[in-house]
């Protein structure tokens with residue numbers, strides 16, 4: 313008798329979770345979410361499978377997920393095996409001709425295939441694309457300047473084949489989404505000059521989110537969100553906050569392209585960009601379907 317009651321309680325708890333999700337399903341039904349799945353977040357097999365299930369669940373309840381994936385650590389590992397040195401400037405990999413070839417091979421190969429296979433195994437219909445497919449993204453060479461601390465003079469930094477996504481033609485994505493497909497996009501594109509460009513995955517994802525007019529833009533990474541100097545999570549940031557945090561050195565390295573791309577996306581009309589911890593089991597579902605939003609929300 314007691315066992316029956318406990319079972320009932322458990323089932324009622326599960327039912328309550330579904331009911332809690334109902335208003336969010338109504339709110340977001342028919343909307344596009346762009347999800348950036350970072351190379352650090354995809355390290356663990358179980359989490360990778362759960363991520364794929366979460367994406368399929370979103371699709372099943374009427375949300376249209378579009379995935380843009382990274383793979384920085386995996387490119388780094390391959391470059392190391394091939395004894396090719398690699399350095400980063402403000403979170404961007406300086407990319408020579410050999411490096412761009414390796415980046416394309418790694419990103420558009422094993423990494424993307426695995427995400428596509430995981431989503432399909434979870435019951436979805438995923439298709440892999442890069443910026444090159446159907447002219448989805450065209451890049452130009454990214455130009456960066458850095459202030460020399462000695463002379464205080466701005467100097468140009470040559471990042472090689474690092475691309476800036478200057479043109480996005482999202483038709484292939486809207487058509488795919490309408491056909492029930494979940495696009496999985498690698499951050500590689502052709503340039504107007506015919507070269508292949510390596511685009512930071514955060515930057516690529518922000519450009520795609522802006523072009524699609526996504527309702528939400530999520531970046532899954534390996535930290536709980538943007539942290540302050542004491543390592544505490546900052547739950548909401550705007551332009552002015554971010555400018556100050558970059559200027560005082562609180563935001564550095566891989567977090568730089570994330571906040572830059574979030575600001576660009578929200579300026580272009582994306583309602584909210586959220587940086588969340590991809591190492592947390594079911595991070596996406598917790599963020600979308602419960603009141604307990606985690607991570608850092610970036611608003612215009």
Ligand SMILES: Nc1ncnc2c1ncn2[C@@H]1O[C@H](COP(=O)(O)OP(=O)(O)O)[C@@H](O)[C@H]1O
Pocket residue numbers: 349350351352353382383384385403532533534535537538539540562563564565566567568
């Ligand atoms: N203020 C900050 N808050 C959180 N992380 C930061 C901050 N500044 C720099 N970082 C770094 O940014 C990293 C996330 O970027 P990155 O390594 O490129 O991840 P991903 O592979 O998910 O794109 C964190 O692991 C951390 O080392």
Ligand SMILES: CC(=O)N[C@@H](CCC(=O)OP(=O)(O)O)C(=O)O
Pocket residue numbers: 349350351352381382383384385387403404405407415474475499510511512513514566
């Ligand atoms: C130009 C540039 O930095 N390109 C990135 C592309 C992959 C990426 O961004 O992966 P994560 O999201 O896992 O860091 C790189 O070569 O590492």
